[in-house]
Amino acid sequence: MDIFKRQNIVECAVRFQSDLDCKKYLSEVKWASGYNCRKSGHQGSQIRKDFSRTCNKCSDTESPGAGTLFHKVKFGLLKAFHTCFEMTTTTKGMLVLQVGRRYGIRPDTTRVFMHIVREAMKSSGNYPLDGEVHVDEFVVGGKESERPGRSYGGKKKKVVCAIQLTKEGKVKRFYGLQIKDFSAKSLRPIFERHIAKDAKVTTDEWKGYRPIAKDFYITQIPSEFGLNFKALHTAIHQVKSWIRTTFSWVSKPHFDRYLSEYSFRLNRSQIKPGIFHNLIGRMVNSDKIYINNLV
Ligand SMILES: [Zn+2]
Structure with a gap:
């Protein structure tokens, strides 16, 4: 054809x-x-x-x-x-x-x-991220004045995301999943679905990643206000601004679909x-x- x-x-x-x-x-x-x-x-x-x-x-x-x-x-x-x-x-x-x-x-x-x-x-899950992978969480929506950190609930949507880095340290591929909290149980699915078992994963020092480290190769380092995760934080910033400027309001059930759309385009930009x-x-x-x- x-x-x-x-x-x-x-x-x-x-x-x-x-x-x-x-x-x-x-x-x-x-x-x-x-x-x-x-x-x-x-x-x-x-x-x-x-x-x-x-x-x-x-x-x-x-x-x-x-x-x-x-x-x-x-x-x-x-x-x-x-x-x-x-x-x-x-x-x-x-x-x-x-x-x-x-x-x-x-x-x-x-x-x-x-x-x-x-x-x-939506990703088939058939091509998990491998090589060097960074994982972090972020929140979108709700009032900006809600306090930062992992402790708040409220209207914000919580997302865990992972990127695979290029040799130059840029974003090669991105996946995000909506989560209900930052517990190990909620963080695990992105590993199971989107990260290869032998990928070299780096996260910040959040304790929620520790139980997952039994099954994945995870190194935890201090975030240093994001400096150690520059590419990931740039990606997070882009997703958030895309969502904020494109959709003034995103309902929770549809949120994962927007993340799929974002990944689909970004992961195929090459x-x-x-x-x-x-x-x-x-x-x-x-x-x-x-x-x-x-x-
Ligand atoms: Zn027939």
Whole structure:
């Protein structure tokens, strides 16, 4: 198939001009390794004008969008593709209102679709951070006047995050998870999900990391007001300012999705050309449960 790798919105508009163009693309992604009837398992099919496939054995007709996260998108595939394009290629993502206005979609409908996209952006957990990894926590939201440190509750959302460093000490990849407190039990999932067992992990001296050090290679050093974790703190600053400027209010249940969106773009910033196609692949192959989880 002709994979769309462009970063330019005009080229996107030229390549995808109609719902049919998008259906063609979806069909190529969906049946990349051949057709298999969803009812009979038969492999022979007729391709219809709208790129649906009709099984030669049982006559079941399946549209390219069926069983994917594009299924039943109310405003059509063309707008959905363009929203995906913008969410992957703009540095800071898009606001619901911007997308809604640009494509003439109602804000509620836009919001749901963008959450579906974020769900598709969620890490598979198949590529844990390795090499040199730094871990820390931060808080967002609530009143800035709430006292600093790890002791407060209140309205702030707590996040644990991890970065993998490049040889030059810059951020290579980033993952974040919302946590309910800073206990070892809450901190552990980011290790289990996103950090390789043999990664060389560094944290500050917070006691919550000590129990985890039994299973991971963790060195604890003083933070020195963040000086020992410069790249990580720059990343944290960027996430916080992205959230603060892009979303004036982020509800707790959706918060992990925003973190997924952030990681998805940042972790692919070196491989930009594949990012849109990667997302379409995830939208096609994601489990439908996602949609049920959303509503
Ligand atoms: Zn069949």
